[in-house]
Amino acid sequence: MEASSYSDKQLLDGLKKDSIDAFDKLYFRYWKQSFQIANKILHNASVSEDVVQEVFADLWLKRNNAFIYNFKSYIFQSTRFQVFKIIRHNKVIAASVERDFIMNFATNDGIHNLALNDIKQILDETVASLPTKCREIFTLSRHKHMTSKEIARYLNISPKTVDNQINIALKKIRASFSSSFVLIEILISLYDKH
Incomplete structure (x- = not known):
């Protein structure tokens, strides 16, 4: 049938x-x-x-x-x-690749170090421009390596609020990199060398 x-x-x-x-x-x-x-x-x-x-x-x-x-x-x-x-x-994979990409430029190669400095500068400026609470949560997450639950307990807020603030920070950081030619320049310099 x-x-x-x-x-x-x-x-x-x-x-x-x-x-x-x-x-x-x-x-x-x-x-x-x-x-x-x-x-x-x-x-x-x-x-x-x-x-x-x-x-x-x-x-x-x-x-x-x-x-x-x-x-x-x-x-x-x-x-x-x-x-x-x-x-x-x-998204997890992309975040991991992004982190590894930046970390792999910490070499003795002058071109790579210049590119890494540019990336760090853009990142630092973007993080500095975040609202106070958002910047604090992002810093605790990325620099102190605290989990969302740990940050929530530490700041006496909900884990959902922590996650939302981290997402806001990441969106602003991605936007600042997407408007920059730094990553494109890095990729071009890599292909020129290989």
């Missing part, structure tokens, strides 16, 4: 009984829309395909324990959740 002759509920019942056929029918019914949801946010077909695969693989793994009332809603929400998980993960 064709997938269209079964309701989502019937297919979910089959899925709970380990029916690969039911799983396949659900997959082919919803993969394209799930892909479109992911790709609309990520703008990357390959990563969006991975998102859909992950969502459906997770569905198969949880097939016996999941209570799903509205499958369409469930699968689209799962897709969005997976997309945001990837975005969060990539």
